[in-house]
Amino acid sequence: MDQIDSTDLAVLEAEYKKFKAVKSRSLLKKYLTQDVFDKLKHRVTASGATLYDCIKSGLANPDSSIGVYAPDAESYTLFHELYDPIIDEYHGGFSPKEYHPGINFGTADALGDLNEWGNYVVSTRVRCARSIEGYPFNPLMTSEHYAELEQDVENALDMLDDDLAGYYRSLNRITIQEQDELIAGHLLFKRGDRFLEAADACRFWPDGRGIFLNSDNTLVIWVNEEDHLRIISMQEGGDLAQVYDRFVRAVTALGNRLPFSFSQRLGFLSFCPTNLGTAIRASVHIRLPNLGKDKRILEDAADQFNLQVRGTAGEHSEAKDYTFDISNRRRLGLTEIECLQEMYDGVKEIIRLEKSMDKGNSRSRKNSTY
The missing domain is CATH 3.30.590.10 (Glutamine synthetase/guanido kinase, catalytic domain)
Known part of the structure; x- marks a missing residue:
């Protein structure tokens, strides 16, 4: 796993510090605690996605209901400590141990x-x-x-x-x-x-x-x-x-x-x-x-x-x-x-x-x- 460079890390930390002082009801605000932030802030996916890429929309728009996107498929696993609880709450209960059922289009x-x-x-x-x-x-x-x-x-x-x-x-x-x-x-x-x-x-x-x-x-x-x-x-x-x-x-x-x-x-x-x-x-x-x-x-x-x-x-x-x-x-x-x-x-x-x-x-x- 790659590590974020120092310049990008400084931007991420500064933006998160500002976000912590803002009132927001978004799921990003609810689940991106300081502990989760510190755990994820150094990670980078193979495509180059950082935590900042995942949360920048929610940081810029505190009135978001969700506040996160996925810049690539790997983000869902590499930053799962943030995505998992958001997914669980939005989808009405889907814990990290659950699996989506197989494809069934029915009739x-x-x-x-x-x-x-x-x-x-x-x-x-x-x-x-x-x-x-x-x-x-x-x-x-x-x-x-x-x-x-x-x-x-x-x-x-x-x-x-x-x-x-x-x-x-x-x-x-x-x-x-x-x-x-x-x-x-x-x-x-x-x-x-x-x-x-x-x-x-x-x-x-x-x-x-x-x-x-x-x-x-x-x-x-x-x-x-x-x-x-x-x-x-x-x-x-x-x-x-x-x-x-x-x-x-x-x-x-x-x-x-x-x-x-x-x-x-x-x-x-x-x-x-x-x-x-x-x-x-x-x-x-x-x-x-x-x-x-x-x-x-x-x-x-x-x-x-x-x-x-x-x-x-x-x-x-x-x-x-x-x-x-x-x-x-x-x-x-x-x-x-x-x-x-x-x-x-x-x-x-x-x-x-x-x-x-x-x-x-x-x-x-x-x-x-x-």
């Missing part, structure tokens, strides 16, 4: 159409993060890494066929106007937010970044955004079974051609520890005018099914017109189909609550005197 037949109970779901998507073995993550990627990885992925994408077939376009070959149109249609990613910027995840932008779209824009693949790959199956409406079936076929086809980075303990490895395990995020954009007026009931229902509620523009955004993005929070310690089932069951319950509030409001209007 889409176990799911259904969420709009069966009313036209509440605007759109549905299932996505996952994937990293490619042999490459570090964004903060340590060189210009050559970006070019090589993009070419490897483009070659694999060319092999997709039937309804998965489409075309890949590098961001360098898309006009700003076209990018804005794709972003407005929730198809393309923006340059990283302040959390990713602080983590050095946007280096050499937009080199090596791009988007793949199939013919009807129901399969979208992002290259070198936050992770090496984001594989997304999406469509309007609430037919989760159809969306998941397409997703599984796309992930399987690409996994047969690209070596995804995988750990027996943590599952698929990704830049952010919230996306470990299955690395799957299944979500709906759903309009809830009644629950939107009483977020407490919505949040309580979501918590019961380990779901996350946020705005439709992504993390840290606000809901507009009572339309929310609701997704599974847990990705680690359960199989792929279990992630989907948890989200499916939770959204069904939220729709039931919304409908019951509709009926309650209707009764109130009938009982009112004018």
Whole structure:
């Protein structure tokens, strides 16, 4: 194991000293004690990652909920004294002695159409993060890494066929106007937010970044955004079974051609520890005018099914017109189909609550005197 050089160590120690004096509710603040810091501050991964690379975003943004990223796959083991308790708490209990279960996509037949109970779901998507073995993550990627990885992925994408077939376009070959149109249609990613910027995840932008779209824009693949790959199956409406079936076929086809980075303990490895395990995020954009007026009931229902509620523009955004993005929070310690089932069951319950509030409001209007 390499040792950090004296200049980098001095910067790390100075930044940590400042962070200790700052108020923060992040998991980084909770678990990076002085003892843990002293134990980890000299370590360097084979790719050159230091503790500072892992925590610099959380140091710069004390309002982070997590505060750490992984600059390469080895960081999860070399700095495990920090990552382990953060992973355990975020994923609802996953101790250092536990192992992620084997891959099990199950069958889409176990799911259904969420709009069966009313036209509440605007759109549905299932996505996952994937990293490619042999490459570090964004903060340590060189210009050559970006070019090589993009070419490897483009070659694999060319092999997709039937309804998965489409075309890949590098961001360098898309006009700003076209990018804005794709972003407005929730198809393309923006340059990283302040959390990713602080983590050095946007280096050499937009080199090596791009988007793949199939013919009807129901399969979208992002290259070198936050992770090496984001594989997304999406469509309007609430037919989760159809969306998941397409997703599984796309992930399987690409996994047969690209070596995804995988750990027996943590599952698929990704830049952010919230996306470990299955690395799957299944979500709906759903309009809830009644629950939107009483977020407490919505949040309580979501918590019961380990779901996350946020705005439709992504993390840290606000809901507009009572339309929310609701997704599974847990990705680690359960199989792929279990992630989907948890989200499916939770959204069904939220729709039931919304409908019951509709009926309650209707009764109130009938009982009112004018």
